[in-house]
Amino acid sequence: MDIDAFVTAHQPTWNRLERLVQRRRELDGAEIDELVDLYQRVATHLSIVRSGSRDPMLIGRLSALVARARAVVTGAHAPAWREFVKFWTVSFPVVTYRTWRWWLGTAVVFTAVAVLFAAWVSGNPEVRAAVGTPEEIKQLVEHDFANYYSENPAGSFATHVWLNNAWVAAQCIISAAVMGLPIPQILYTNAANVGVTGGLMIDAGRGDVFFGLITPHGLLELTAVLLAAAAGMRVGWTVVSPGPRPRSQALAEQGRAVMTLVIGLFAVLLVAGLIEALVTPSPLPTWARIGIGVLAEAAFLSYVIVYGRRAARAGETGDIDNAPDFAPAS
Known part of the structure; x- marks a missing residue:
């Protein structure tokens, strides 16, 4: 996979999802639907990148973005104790x-x-x-x-x-x-x-x-x-x-x-x-x-x-x- 071409093609989608996540408290109904759709698409992008690239920076960025978007969509968040345990283990x-x-x-x-x-x-x-x-x-x-x-x-x-x-x-x-x-x-x-x-x-x-x-x-x-x-x-x-x-x-x-x-x-x-x-x-x-x-x-x-x-x-x-x-x- 040409990772540079992949990033160029999907960068606008990732940027748009990032903006929606940042404005999560101000979204109207249409934007919420868009956020859910983009979340699903970027999650798929993450899966593709993981299987076709070993770029840790890109994987880390998309992982963080998908995790934040999922927290907005589902209201889920990582418990503090889990972060603590992950750090030490x-x-x-x-x-x-x-x-x-x-x-x-x-x-x-x-x-x-x-x-x-x-x-x-x-x-x-x-x-x-x-x-x-x-x-x-x-x-x-x-x-x-x-x-x-x-x-x-x-x-x-x-x-x-x-x-x-x-x-x-x-x-x-x-x-x-x-x-x-x-x-x-x-x-x-x-x-x-x-x-x-x-x-x-x-x-x-x-x-x-x-x-x-x-x-x-x-x-x-x-x-x-x-x-x-x-x-x-x-x-x-x-x-x-x-x-x-x-x-x-x-x-x-x-x-x-x-x-x-x-x-x-x-x-x-x-x-x-x-x-x-x-x-x-x-x-x-x-x-x-x-x-x-x-x-x-x-x-x-x-x-x-x-x-x-x-x-x-x-x-x-x-x-x-x-x-x-x-x-x-x-």
Whole structure:
């Protein structure tokens, strides 16, 4: 099917239905009859497009139009709870799942940089001397690092951590507007900070304290931040290599995918913040605190793999413009 010719031929019909839907409270009898007729015709167009084209933008547009027209014709609407469930079982996990290559690559590079910095600092007295005086390093490794997690009330600390992590993730998301170019620097700075602190703690013989405090919340926290960074860089790469789609269409799709991630990561970072405020400084044994962090990370990754893979196999994209289709396709 020549999709361009099909769009050209039926665009006036779609525009007319759109106008009638927008004026739904002002329609007279003849216009109501016209709206019902156009709704049936556009539903048929949607069925044709679905069977003869893989253009997600066009399918999403017609799906939304047919759903809105059906709501006017029948008075039906999508319950809010259904939209909520769809977001968490389809939209967010499928967008996350479809980003896995960028996400995994980002995680590998981030970890490598942090490990290299830790090894460099722990094995090089000259580097440690450049980081701080012996008194400053002693204060950090013996007091400041551990006290950071318990010196403030849990509630205010959780809020502070949540907002701070959300800001780092937001920087990555915002950077998508400039092709993601600042993101490597943002990640490098954070990886270097983690590596330097870890190197100082390990050199002082307090590596168990470092990993015992950073692991419970750090796994989920870094996973979320690295996902935001991966999504931002993926948008930037779309500018360079949009694939078979028009560049504007590819960018629009990736941009909406990023917005879906923003909402989902807001909740994920909240969980990480609560773990950091309530579990990390708790009197639980180290193995128990680390176990909680590992379980939280495993639960999130399992959720993404199970629901994301299922949605991807069903042809879902997570595009927020591709609203749930409550209208018949034929």
